[in-house]
Amino acid sequence: MILRRLARPMLASIFIYGGVNALRQAEGHAEVAKPLLDKTAGRQQLPEAVPTDPVTLVRADAVVKIVAGTAFAFGKLPRLSALALLGSLVPTTAAAHPFWEAKDPGERQQQLTHFLKNAGLAGGLLIAAADTEGKPSLGWRARRAAKKASEKVAKASEKVSGN
Template sequence: MSVTGFIGRALLASIFIKNGLDHLRQPEPIVRAARGAEIPEPELAVKANSAVMLGAGAMLALGVAPRTASAALAVSLIPTTVIGHPFWDREGRERQQQQTQFMKNLALFGALLAVGSRR
């Protein structure tokens, strides 16, 4: 693996590691969003998603099974994006902010697909 590839993977992984830790430390806002989206067992769902972000993020950063780690992160990003950033039912500035976060997550999803498809 090249130095730039290593740095790129580590930088991509950093947001997942940070958010995984943050959501484990302070799950309440995320649990509320999951409850509002009628996710069964929202506390467990948030803990599981946080563990995936933290564990797969660390794996990706370290280059341990990067294809598997990228796939796990990409899958976890889908409900996070749809539930966490529903710009379609917001208005004004809040709609713009949520749409920006939604698009950022789509960009992360694309980066994970690119990393996961490398041989």
């Protein structure tokens, strides 16, 4: 549908741009993310293979945004890529736009505006993640397949017991 072909690249563009920008300025983005990482560091036990360095995390997040954003823009695995973008958006929003911590009313308003913009993007991604493009959902297909299999088993058992 033409709507999806237009809307997906439009929605993806901010993520691709943000990912490229984060790769170019990883250290600056890491400084923004560091306070959130410091707050959550002691709360969770992560495997040693998971990086905790802010610069590495910013770069990994940037790659997710670029790859998932590009895939989403081109309609490749759109539901999965929308979920990946949503997973990237939540910590980015919490780290970059903590309006609740701002003391200055002007700064608070600016951060709240960006926070709400990201909430709107999250809403768009949620809709995209649920969009089956008019096809039945996986849940519906699984229930239908189970019902058909059950009917076949019932018919087969009738034949066996009737003979």
